[in-house]
Amino acid sequence: MFRLALKMLVGDRGKYALLVSGLTFSTMLMAQAMCLFCGIMSWTVSSMRNMRASVWVSDPMVEQVSDNKPLRASDVSRVRSVPGVAWAAPLYQGAQQARLEGGATKGITLVGLDSSTLAGAPSQILTGRLEDLRLPNTVIIDEFAVERFSEATGRAFGIGDVFEINDREARVVGICRAARSFTGGPFIFTQYERALDYTPAQRKMLSFILVGAAPGHTAAEVAAAITARTGLRGWSEHEFIWSTIYWYVANTGIPINIGLLVVVGFVVGIVFSAQTFYAFVLDNLRNLAALKAMGLTARLLVPMLLLQAITVGLIGYGFGMLLTSSFGFFALGHGRIAYLMPWQVPAIAGAAVLSICVFSALLGITKVVRTEPAIVFR
């Protein structure tokens, strides 16, 4: 009978196509929105993805990585004296303007790395050498900077080219791959002291201290020890990433706006699929009643309808996730759209589609179970 149920389903090609396309669209809406949300959230922590360290140290009032409350330069030494700290390096991070030939300016995220260790340097240098940062007035720019600077100058921007940050020369010696920032400015890496030269002087300019945990100490232990002994705020990388994400969730409209998209996708799925499946059941009601008259019990009829609903759900979900992944592949290929698909996205979308299908099936089941088989004689 289950084979028959599937044949009944696919045999009604119009409704079958409507059901599958509705669930495909619904899956795509929900998954796209969740991927965009995850992508945006990943952009908010791009600094931590680009400058890797097991422990970050900030001002105690800092809640997230873009929050700039500078520390004193001497804080680096205080942190180094905490037990469990293998090394500690200063890090500058700030928004600046790059002035290109022809006068065009572009917003950038300037990163100053400790000159002796280059701790926090990007892990993927695509062209050039990291060590060249030790040469005078040199910077390493990310792929996005290459793209934006090339657009602005009208030619391929690359190694050897020069631009200005606050009237000081910056010469490109390398190109790296870096995660995109939430603010949209490309990452420009240089030495810590040179970053301070590029930046208008302030009383305190140290953004963060990057720390490595000594062998036998966990990042969480070291972070807690730094907090306790220095009065600064020590964060394990994991803790700082989630604190940053929670901050954006709590303090921006992003979750609400994207959450609305997910809800719209869910509602579209419910309305469209439930309505179409109910119409499918209504169209077949006399035939289903005839099956009941012929001796088919609810014990078999209910699983038949559930099978039909779950089958269209799985097919629609499959197509929806395929389209979402294709879009993601395209988006990631171009790198301009915040897009990330952790395993939770397909899992949540799958659970949502399953609940839509079960709800739709229940509507139909209620109708069929309540229908007297005697209606076939009327």
Added chain:
Amino acid sequence: MNPTASPPSSGTAISVRGVEKYVGEGDARIQVLKGANFTARRGEMMFLVGPSGCGKTTLLSLIAGTLAADAGELNVFGQDLRQLGSDRLAAFRARHVGFVFQQFNLIPSITVAENVSVPLLIRGLAPRAAEERARQMLARVGLADRADTRPGKLSGGQQQRVAIARGLVHEPDLLLCDEPTAALDRDNGQQVMRLMRDVARDPKRCVIVVTHDNRTYGYADRMAEMEDGRILRVLETQADIREHHPAAG
């Protein structure tokens, strides 16, 4: 009686005694059957006739076990239907009852052979075996060459023959037909009735036909006339039928 077991051997197929049925609730509650009495035998085709609203279809539904009587005795092939719960009633129908509906009720999205195999699938037969038997049954009703066609591609007469094949494929003891010729023209109607008369010649089987179509009365072995929820009289022979219905075909 076990609904899946064969019925006891006896001349009486259906016994209806003082059956009453109400429909609706409150002020809208009306009595559709007011103590209906009649008996149908094995090996005969019995017609139930009467004006619209007299209770024919309700009585047919009660015999089928798709509705429950409010009072009276209803015995089908030795089984008191009022003693059966819904699952056992469904099992009884699946084993002993075949149906032919006015609107055929064939599933449009599956083939003719698959439609005919449905009663066997309900009884748990494997799909391949069920379809093989369905094809044999289609050959008996002259539609072997249309087995792989969708029902929508067949004429009304052919669809009703498919419905008859579906009603008979599990070899039921009782075939219940609700206005089987209502949606057919004269020629197709006659063809279908000839087929059903042949079916009724099986001495173990009883065929009950509810109809308005007096062109088919010539096929009845006996005829129960209904009026206002009661069996008015039972015409025992074809001569009686012709005497009371001179326009019968």
